[in-house]
Amino acid sequence: MGLDSDQGHSDKRSLERCQRKNRRAMKHGGNAYERDFLADRLRIPDEIAKGTMRLTFTGNGLAYVENYERILEYSEHGIRLLGKKGKIRLAGEKLRIEYYTCDDMMIKGIFREFYWEERD
Amino acid sequence: MTGLFRFLKGCLRIRFSGDSGERLLNLCAIRGIELWDLICRDGMVYAWIRVDDFRKLRPIVRKTRVKVAVLEKDGLPFLFPRIMRQWSFLLGALLALVFWIASSFFLWEINCNGNVQITKDQLLSFLKTHGIEIGDPIAELDLSWLERELRKEFPQIIWTSMKRDGTRLIIDVKENDLVERETQMNSTEKVGTNLVSSYDGKVVSLIVREGVPKVKIGDTVTEGQVLVEGAIPILADDGSIRDYVFVNADADVCLEHLIKYTDSVELTHLEKKYTGRERKDYFVSFFGQRLMLKFQGIFHKETEIMETWSPAVFEKLEIPIILGRIRHDEYLLVMEKYGKEEEEALISEKIMEILETFVEKGVQIVGKDVKIDTKDGVVYVYGEFVVQETLHGNTGTEE
Secondary structure (H helix, E strand, O other), rough: HHHHHHHHHHHHHHHHHHHHHHHHHHHHHHHHHHHHHHHHOOOHHHHOOOOOOEEEEEEOOOOEEEEEOEEEEEEEOOEEEEEOOOOEEEEEEEEEEEEOOOEEEEEEEEEEEEEOOOOO | HHHHHHOOOOOOEEEEEEOOOHHHHHHHHHHHOEHHHEEEEEOOOEEEEEEHHHHHHHHHHHHHEEEEEEEEOOHHHOOOOHHHOOHHHHHHHHHHHHHHHHOEEEEEEEEOOOOOOOHHHHHHHHHHOOOOOOOOHHHOOOOOHHHHHHHHHHHHHHEEEEEEOEEEEEEEEEEOHHHHHHHHHHHHHOOOOEEEEOOEEEEEEEEEOOEEOOOOOOEEOOOOEEEOOEEEEEEEEOOEEEEEEEOEEEEEEEEEEEEEEEEEEOEEEEEEEEEEEEEEEEEEEOOOOOEEEEOOOOOEEEEEEEEEEEOEEEEOEEEEEEEEEEEEEEEEEEEEEEHHHHHHHHHHHHHHHHHHHHHHHHHHEEEEEEEEEOOEEEEEEEEEEEEEEOOOOOOOEEO
């Protein structure tokens, strides 16, 4: 009994712990879920609703990147950019940044490969 | 547009090297510093930056510890960097602009078109008497009044137009070429004229349009003889002359007469022999005042060839400054004798000249007899031409 009562107490405590965790989760992440739900229903593009990166290629000579956060790496053979949801890496030859601002960037050169990496 | 803005502001080609190149790029983007045309080569990044942005780059460079070097400068601030700093240049440019603008308010050239009987000097003196000269303010010109005055002054002008073209006054006129003939006819209208012979000769043909013929075909006439009379008699019923109607005798009378021609050509003549020595003088003419830049060397006899050049700004503004060059070529006068061929060519040229004058007058040559004689180094040409010449109604008339 004593055991039962001890087990009962520990279950109660773990339940309370779970409830507190859920409440905390709802408090911090609940808005994000609601926002995603609304964006889906209203069919708002992800790059606007979630701020994800958008990458447009014209042939293999011109790339236009929107919604990036930072330049991680730049060399003649590759460019790595950090976005909200992940990183992209463009590999090629004679890569040249035509212009860039804090939101968008135009890159010219000969593109060979494109990688997507998850954000740490 | 962006390119023009960058050119006006001035831009720099920079190169930066270091481990934190990407950090510099990110900081530039955050702080609104514009970089373009970025190339990465051998671990170094090359980029263009505006001059004003380059000044903002200093704290970022210090923070990231990147080495920056300026490779190239482009744009308006670098185009005339030293000249723009010279106050004398700016003052000169300003004065030139002021002079140019001030000059555009004055009259610097007068062009006359369509005048044949009236010379340009007559037109210029007309303008002078009406208070218009080169250098006068162009805004004060009353062109319509001037046009009226010009038509009054010269009755032979049937149409005139004056217009301003920049700093130029253009006068277009159209003259009436019949005015002289009409005035002559009007003045003799009431009196009437006879057609008289100008030569001694024989009448070959006779066509009378107005007047009474006094000769017939085949008659021999003398100089001054009346050929067609301008007084037409009005006969009374009894055959007596009651009155005269005076007209201008109008007829075509063809007379055959003799023209004698004598000319001489000297076989020796003075000829210019150029020595090959030449001298060039330069001058600047401003408002008619000439400033000469003469060089040494005086020639006894010389020919002068003048070349002038007047600078015109935008073709509309004529500035009264003339730049010129005078070339002097030295020559000597040498007595030369014509050769046989030259002599013949000269004589035939003389004869051809007289024949051409006959053709111009509308004279028909019926017969000719030309003799050439040489005496004491002079060639004499004697010619006798039998010609048929038509006297018209208004030639050889008398009242």
